[in-house]
Amino acid sequence: MRVRGKGKEHGQEQKHKRDVIVTTIARLMIPFIQMYALYVMVGTEGAGGGFQGGVVFAASFVLFVTAFGITRGRRRLPESWNAALSSLGLYFYAGIGLLCIILSLFSAQYLNYGALPLWEIIGRPETRGLMITFVVEVGIAITVMAVFTSIFFDLAWKGEEDKEDNKEEGGE
């Protein structure tokens, strides 16, 4: 009981004391952090970086929540979006694998990138795995971003949920 009361107090205090320096710096920094996350994800030639890019992208959401409060953060990234995004990456990965079977007319195995007829489109045969790696990286990054922001929201959430709990208890 004491905990919930304290959380409500803290939430109100948070709403009133919004520092202008913190919000301005967050507004300035968040686009650059997200560009850097995109660079880490797909900016370099080669595999790897999906997980790290996703974590950096999640860090931008953590900065948003730190600067603007958790209710506004939840409005920007609702929980239903979180659930959808955290499974979207898996669908990207599995879909690329299935695409290998379908586009090679059932002659190649699952996730056999070499069988995709993409090199006719791109032109250079040595880069045919690269575009597929980009899709896989983006899928991994979306999943990691959704899961890390979800964990952070669940650990830090104490706003409206607590008010609803208090209402229910008061009604009883």
Next chain:
Amino acid sequence: MLEWLIAEVFAKYNYWVSIVLMLIGFYAMIAKDNLMKKIIGLNIFQTAIILFFISLGDVSIGGWGGGVTEPIVKGALPWETGEGGAVYANPLPHVLMLTAIVVGAATTAVALALVIRLHEEYGTIEESEIIEKERERELP
């Protein structure tokens, strides 16, 4: 004797620091009463183990000296350099420890969720007080 000491003890100081950090983390996990301190000890323990593995992969400790490069193979293979190739760090422990870092973050998140639940239930995060309240709850 001195040469043995230098070659086997002082030259492998990474392993000794890794053992010291491991013991610091282990002490925090066992002896500290606060649950957050236990989680901090867990993180230190994990990084000590990762330090041990990365030191295993860094071949410059084992007497290769300088000239060791990152395990990025482009331009460092024997037929590219023409002089027997470059000596690069073993990438296998790197990959293993990359997984260990990710698993460590997930473990920390689960431990923190448990700490929040315990604080909601008992109103404290000190282990001795939680045990006391649990005993009081069972007694009557």
Next chain:
Amino acid sequence: MIIPLDLIALFFLVVIALAAITVRDLLAAIVLLSAYSFIIATVWVEMHAVDVGFTEAAVGAGATTAFLIATLARTRRWEKR
């Protein structure tokens, strides 16, 4: 491996680890753990494990610190003795 940098970084690692488990303010302990993660990321980069260093700087010093501070906001800040 650059031996003087390695020695200095490992010395500070031990000092910061001891300080992080000794200090009674848990917020200070968490910030010290973040500094610990950054220094150990430096150690790994100069030990030629660049990917591990980058992941540690993102996950250990960024995400784990955010999780710990989010937990601390819902529990209490000071450790009883």
